[in-house]
Amino acid sequence: MFDRHQGGERVVLAALDLGDPDFAESMAELRLLARGAGLDIRGEVQGRRSRPDAALFVGSGKADEIAALVAATDAEVVIFNHELSPAQERNLERRLHCRVIDRVSLILDIFARRARSAEGKLQVELAQLQHLSTRLVRGWTHLERQRGGVGMRGPGEKQLETDRRLIGIRVKALRERLAKLGKQRRTQRRSRSRHRVLSVALVGYTNAGKSTLFNALTRAGTYAADQLFATLDTTTRKIFLPRLADADEPGSGEVVLSDTVGFITRLPHDLVAAFRATLEATAEADLLLHVIDASSPVRERQIEAVDQVLREIGADAVPQLRVYNKLDLTAAAPGVGRDEYDRLQSVYVSAQTGAGLELLRDALSETLLAARETGASETPSSPSTVHSA
Ligand SMILES: Nc1nc2c(ncn2[C@@H]2O[C@H](COP(=O)(O)OP(=O)(O)OP(=O)(O)O)[C@@H](O)[C@H]2O)c(=O)[nH]1
Ligand SMILES: [Mg+2]
Numbered sequence: 001m002f003d004r005h006q007g008g009e010r011v012v013l014a015a016l017d018l019g020d021p022d023f024a025e026s027m028a029e030l031r032l033l034a035r036g037a038g039l040d041i042r043g044e045v046q047g048r049r050s051r052p053d054a055a056l057f058v059g060s061g062k063a064d065e066i067a068a069l070v071a072a073t074d075a076e077v078v079i080f081n082h083e084l085s086p087a088q089e090r091n092l093e094r095r096l097h098c099r100v101i102d103r104v105s106l107i108l109d110i111f112a113r114r115a116r117s118a119e120g121k122l123q124v125e126l127a128q129l130q131h132l133s134t135r136l137v138r139g140w141t142h143l144e145r146q147r148g149g150v151g152m153r154g155p156g157e158k159q160l161e162t163d164r165r166l167i168g169i170r171v172k173a174l175r176e177r178l179a180k181l182g183k184q185r186r187t188q189r190r191s192r193s194r195h196r197v198l199s200v201a202l203v204g205y206t207n208a209g210k211s212t213l214f215n216a217l218t219r220a221g222t223y224a225a226d227q228l229f230a231t232l233d234t235t236t237r238k239i240f241l242p243r244l245a246d247a248d249e250p251g252s253g254e255v256v257l258s259d260t261v262g263f264i265t266r267l268p269h270d271l272v273a274a275f276r277a278t279l280e281a282t283a284e285a286d287l288l289l290h291v292i293d294a295s296s297p298v299r300e301r302q303i304e305a306v307d308q309v310l311r312e313i314g315a316d317a318v319p320q321l322r323v324y325n326k327l328d329l330t331a332a333a334p335g336v337g338r339d340e341y342d343r344l345q346s347v348y349v350s351a352q353t354g355a356g357l358e359l360l361r362d363a364l365s366e367t368l369l370a371a372r373e374t375g376a377s378e379t380p381s382s383p384s385t386v387h388s389a
Contacts, residue, residue, distance in 0.1 A: 012069050013044045015081035016058060025298050030081045030103060032207075037110050042073035063095050070098050079106055104131065119181050126174045133167050185281070198244075198368050199256040201282045201318075203310065204291035205302035206262025209325040213291055213351035214259040217361075235259045236281075243365035244372075255368065258285070263309045272312060283315040286371055287364070290322045294348070295329035321367055322346040323360065328353045336363055343370070 013030055017023045027046070034041055047062040058066065066078060077099045084092070084102040092100040108128050115121040202210040218237040236258045245253025258281055272279070282288065290306060292299055303322075310316050327334060327350040334356030337346035347363045349356030 009039050009077055010042050010073060010075045011039045011077045011079055012042055012066065012073060012075040013079050013081070014058070014066055015044075015046050016062075017046060017048050018082070022301060025301055026081060028298070030079070030106075033103070033106055033110065034079060037106060037113075039077075039079075042075050043069045045069055058092075063092070067096050070096055077101060079103070119178065122174050122178050122181070126171065126178065129167055129171050129174070133164070133171070182280070197238075197254055197256055198286045198372070199258065199281075199284070200287045200289060200364065200368075201258045201260055201285035202289045202291055203260055203282055203306060203315075204262065204289075204323075205293065205296075205306055208262065208291040208293045208302070209351045210262065210291045211259050213289075213323065213325060213349070214257065216351045216354060216357055218257060241361065241365045241368070243362070244368060255364070258282075263306045272309065279313045279315070282310070283313055283318065285315075285318055287367055288315065288318050288320045289364075290320050292322060292324050293326050294324035294332065295326045319367065319371055321363060324348045325351050327355060334359055 011034060013027075013034060015023070015027050015030065020026065031041065045062070045066045047058060047065075069075070070078060075098060078092070078096055078101075080092075080100065080102045082102060083104055084100070089100050089102070108124070108131060111124045112128065115124045202214055204210050214235070214237075218239055236256055238254050239257050240253055241255055242253060244255065260279070260282060288310070290303070292303055296302060307316070310318075321344060322337075324332075324346060327348050332348055334350075335348050336344060336359055337348075339345050344363050344367055347356060347360045349360050351357070
């Protein structure tokens with residue numbers, strides 16, 4: 001039912017500068033996404049949108065330019081950097097004589113291929129169906145035509161209703177299944193918090209090195225790869241921090257560390273919603289390790305993008321320690337940064353070479369000890385963030 005890129009497909013990237021200050025960066029991100037999806041980028045067209053409401057989205061001169069590039073490079077797909085309405089997509093497909101998709105579809109597609117656990121797969125399917133159903137409501141004719149071209153299913157008004165109903169049934173089933181899994185997850189978390197095991201969640205922009213750091217800290221062998229969204233499921237392992245251990249309390253000194261899905265700018269809202277269950281663990285953590293690719297020229301923007309998503313999922317109140325990773329690619333040395341009150345703010349490490357990891361372990365102990373003390377003096381059981389589903 002969905003566009004599926006098997007990799008190696010020939011694509012042309014098209015982006016229209018709408019005057020966003022981050023246009024160049026969002027373009028770089030689109031390239032990263034396309035490469036991450038294993039697509040063969042044959043060319044790129046940039047331009048300015050003619051009129052904000054233009055049905056063609058691009059002016060006819062620009063459309064001709066893209067069409068010429070598609071023909072010259074034998075491209076199969078054109079990927080637009082902006083969300084396209086069904087009508088715009090349809091017009092563009094007719095004009096360019098090839099498949100047209102937008103950034104959101106591309107991200108959904110990468111997610112679909114990366115999901116490993118049952119929960120991750122359900123979440124992706126839910127996001128895809130939600131993305132699809134908004135389009136069904138907004139403009140059925142788009143899908144009608146698209147299908148007419150491929151499967152010749154000849155959908156009419158009747159087919160439309162059947163499909164809508166089927167999607168509705170599937171969405172409901174997925175929601176129920178996810179709710180059940182979420183309940184199990186919460187029960188597990190509650191029993192952990194009863195035992196006062198502290199939890200630390202790794203968050204950060206995709207490809208920042210979260211899984212590599214997770215592995216380095218736990219020696220667990222979680223999947224790390226040079227691709228976007230390599231991790232889609234929350235992996236959880238215990239680590240032991242001697243400084244936190246209390247001889248009178250069995251199990252003390254143990255901290256639960258979770259590796260999570262990477263964030264990206266303009267993460268589609270459907271996806272954030274679908275991954276809410278996974279991300280809940282983030283909002284309930286005692287501490288967030290915000291992993292940053294220190295070697296990225298756009299790291300400031302990536303930090304802001306991550307903080308934005310954290311706000312959206314209600315995790316902005318959780319204490320955060322910034323971990324500047326990939327130090328080996330920069331000229332900087334391992335170390336820590338503190339604020340004016342001498343509180344730890346940041347740690348500089350290389351998950352790959354292991355440089356600074358001892359500093360990070362110490363920083364973890366120090367921050368968690370401080371958090372435990374404040375938490376203990378304020379309320380017996382730490383209040384957990386409440387947010388609606
Ligand atoms: N040079 C260098 N490369 C690193 C370091 N840490 C991670 N990497 C590389 O960066 C790439 C991404 O690492 P991952 O650990 O998969 O990143 P992630 O943040 O988990 O990514 P997603 O799960 O896709 O969001 C891999 O190729 C790693 O080998 C580091 O300290 N130095
Ligand atoms: Mg990962």
